[in-house]
Amino acid sequence: MEPVTNAPTDPMATVPPSVADAPSTDPLLVAERLCTRYGDTCALEDASLRVCRGEIWALVGPNGCGKSTLLRALAGVGAGTVTGSVRYTAVPRSPTHANLARARAFVPQRPEVSSAFTARDVVALGRYAVGTDPAAIDRALADVGLAARAHRAFHELSGGERQRVALARAFAQLDAGGVLLLDEPFGGVDPAEVARIAVSLRARAERGAVVLSLHEPGLARAIATHAMVLRGGRVLAQGCARDTLQAATLSEAYGHPMREIAVGADAVAWIVPALSIDRDPPSAPRR
């Protein structure tokens, strides 16, 4: 586990190269030909995914492209009609609710709690399937850096803190080899907390895996090992993060020209939308 300090650190500086380049063995989650239909509309079409131990997958794409739909289909809480197969290798063929809960955890975009629980109580809820374990709860709270605020009521916490509490709950719920499914975990979260969350995700991914959806392609490049780009419910590209998250692919996904900006020598490029001030010629068809 990385110690959390106050000085801003460059998340990418601590990527162990072995994780990013590990061969895809030991799959934890295999999804094949997932389709989600709401009545006549097809929200997700023919998505296949293979998540192995140590991988952090980023789902990137514009609004309504099917990121959340895919995450929910993977979690097993998808609304609408879901076809295709999702299989967590750690559990038997017809898993009980408890087994499944230990193999995968889902955190929605805006976690809500409708009771007057403290942060620690909420994290403890994650242990429903497994049984109480104060040590695991402590570890989860420490992972997200909320050990000091654990006794506060959930409603007193800021948005970013709530996100971290929900994350800690998911940490407490999973076995070591579990898959985290996170819907926009960085939405409305300020940079310091982004870094903290990224560090704890990195730590979790050492023995498990993470699949998360993002709006910021640059952040995806910085955090993820693999990526999937979606548009209109279809998968445009997927694979290793560095190869998939290229300006051309992203321009097609967002329907807006994207540029790569190198940040210092030898560092990963950041991808931003082209602003009209730069007078970039549109290189991709408009939406």
Place this chain on the structure above:
Amino acid sequence: MNAASHSRRGFALLAAGLVLAALLRVSVGPVATEEGTALSLARPSADVLSLRATSVASAAAVGAALGLAGLALQILLRNPLASPFVLGVSSGAGFGVSVVLALAYATALPAAAFGGELGGAVAGALLTLALVAWIGRARDAADPTTLVLAGVIVGAMFSAGSMLMEQLVPFGLRGDLLSWMAGRLPEIPTKGLFGALLALLASGGALLVARARALDVAALSDEEAATSGVRLGRLRVELFLVGGILSAAAVAYAGPIGFVGLVGPHMARRLVGPHHARLVPAAALAGAALLVAADAARQCIDVGTGRLPVGVVTALVGGPAFLWILRRRPWSQ
């Protein structure tokens, strides 16, 4: 004060409130004077003690059932304003009663031939539950809004149906339904009925306590709860059954009595905290205390035209209690 002792104090307060209210109820009553009867505070003689004790026992049982039903429905519908009658159970029971009365008039047979008011109430309440469940399942069963709407619609239909049934009865004989809808706590022990109510109360309470941890998890959003290992579908069905059947039993036994099922769970939450292992028994205790207190208050009021129905007094007692609860906590809690 830490959480555990806070909840112990809460339980002690509730129990004390219940006992004090029961004591008041048992001690206040009419005594004969030269001017007729007057209310007085005194130890009861043996023959009225059994009447008053039955009233207290009825109030405690009905109040506990309403408290539990209110809690179950507030969790199921994710709505802090849900009451045991949000599913339309009281309207359905009223409709059943009105049908029995209309049949009794039309056929000149006694109402007991059709099951009496009690039979009508039970049949009507169960029919309402079945209808609401059916409508709720036809669409997305996981959506609490659907259930609330179904309850509102079915309740409105049955209310209108009751009014129609009333029209079939001649003018001078109407008003039986209105009298039933005011609610009354039986003073004469009817052992079979009371035993049935207690049995339902015990099994409903036991089920909710057994599911206490799952109910805690249900405070999260639906998706988080479902992926935490809680069998959300089964939990919803259980909450619906407990809430519906307990409120049907309460309505059949004592008529519709409002406010207790709405305020009781909130009072309990305020006093013992949000963990359901404690909240479930506290909600039952709070409901019992509220209704016994309302009955005691009613006993102390002499309007001159006879006793007030207890449903009138629950609003007078429950309203200020609700305001006190709202004042101290933000609504989201």
Place this chain on the structure above:
Amino acid sequence: MTGEEYRAEIEKPARKKGVAPVQQMLGLLLSVLLIWAVFAPPAGQGGPASALPAAPEPRVASTSPAISDSLVELGLAAHVVGRSGYCRSLPSTVPVVGDLRSFDAERLVLARPSVLFVQPPLAGVDPALAEFCRARGIEIVAQPLDRLADLARMAAVVERVFATVQGNGASPWRARLEEIKTSIASAPALPAQADRVLVVVSAEPFLAVGRGNYLDELLARAGYANAVDAAGWVELSAETMVALAPARAVAISETRAGALEIANALEVLPWRGPAPGIAAEAIPALLSPSFAALSHEADLARLLSQAGEARQSGASAP
């Protein structure tokens, strides 16, 4: 605070800054119980029976205003030890023991009647009430009061219940009961050309007397036919009343103002052909199926003839 410290915090018992809350509550309760046991006066010094207001035997209670009115009419009000809240003919010192649809068990116990008169509601006599009275040796007389025949039966019941009352020979009430029975038994036949009459007891909505009602029978004995065909008390729309085209219309109400209000409402209806003669009066006794109503039979006849005169003179009588 680390997790260890936090857990220690929530699991440690409350600091002993005095007595724990549960013990406090228990102490409070015990003190209250002790005070109550010692200082609360026991009910009914000398037993409940001696504290009851004295009343001659048989002690009766009535939860029906009509029956109470009948007993008062007969002069037997002294025997009534329990009433309903709406029995205005009885003094307010008589305790309220219930009404047509519910009963107050404690006050019934205090009143200790030997007979309870009720008008059975649609659901029948409450089984709890029946059980209660059976256990205490109170006889329930459930007498529906719809028609004159019911009143005759009522008279027989009253005779039976009060049979033990010592009278010096013919008490006035016994004589009155005989009168009632003979009066009801003799039913004059309806003349062939009877005028059709509408008897209205409320405006907005219009409530009229229908068939099979004691007022309907009084009407027939006065020699008139009821314009309304339906049974019981009937709500009529203005159109229906106009279509009925009665020859006379009488309004009976509790108060004079009420009677005038009904009469005015009747007058402004768009009657076809000649308007019916309208007469209105406040005769509250007629509105309840009691012996008092029978006493006012003559008033009804007078009112009906007033309406007839009004029709002939073409104006309505006040």
